[in-house]
Amino acid sequence: MPAIPTPDTRLPEQSDSFDPARAAPMLLQHGHVGWLGLKYRGHGDDWAELELPWREDLVGEAERQVLASGPIISMMDMAAGLAIWTAQGRFAAIATLDLRVDYQRPAKVRAAVIGRAECYRITRSAAFVRGIAHDGDPADPVAHIAGVFMSIAGDSRNA
């Protein structure tokens, strides 16, 4: 439901051709993730990393200069989508079924938050993702996340 922006629906179903580095600028341009100003940072075979830049109007408490948790959830959801498409090598509609965020500590004052999601398992109809959000040091995360995503569109027949 979330992370599924527009394009690439014309990609052949089995094409081995989802490149997050090329797709991200387009995927991150519009809608909620565009509003948040998410930026692509990098990817590997089964992971993708985004950045949520610091922004005054996205703080969680008026008196503290710390990014709210809502935008961090949105970033991790989007990073999870990118990780899944990267791992499966194609863009296909997916829906978030369940997403859990464990907050380790608040982000630093006026800090951007970086989110890395890894798709560690894909079955016929589900994709399992875990990840972290941090503000500079991946060894000292702001949050851990775990999520399950379902393929939609063509259903399990072509998933």
Add this chain to the structure above:
Amino acid sequence: MPEASLTPYADSLGIVVHGDEGGSPVLTCNFSANVEGRPGHLHGGAISGLLETAGYALLRRELAKLGRTYRMKPINITVQFLAPGKPKPSYAAARITKLGRRNANISVEAWQDDRSRPIATAILNILMAPEEGSAEA
């Protein structure tokens, strides 16, 4: 304190207090490009933000009623997405399952047309740290 102001993030996203449901604030968020994910659908992150904001709004109200001044810190949130969010207004209201001395467990539902058919639910664990001094979990 009136609930007109939620958080800067909620204000920015367009989340406002819509009404009241059995003592719980009902929040609403209109559909716009700012909350859109897959074309024509709500972004799951925006729904999560609405759910979370509703949970904190209720807890803030309850703590104020009890005269307790604590700083609320998120421990975790688990969101279940039940149905695609359509391009129409969304609503969310919370219920406190347990209000302890140090932490609260809160469940939240979000819906659109039909109150009895939520599009997403969430469980929040929130730590209530003393307002002053070190606030370790």
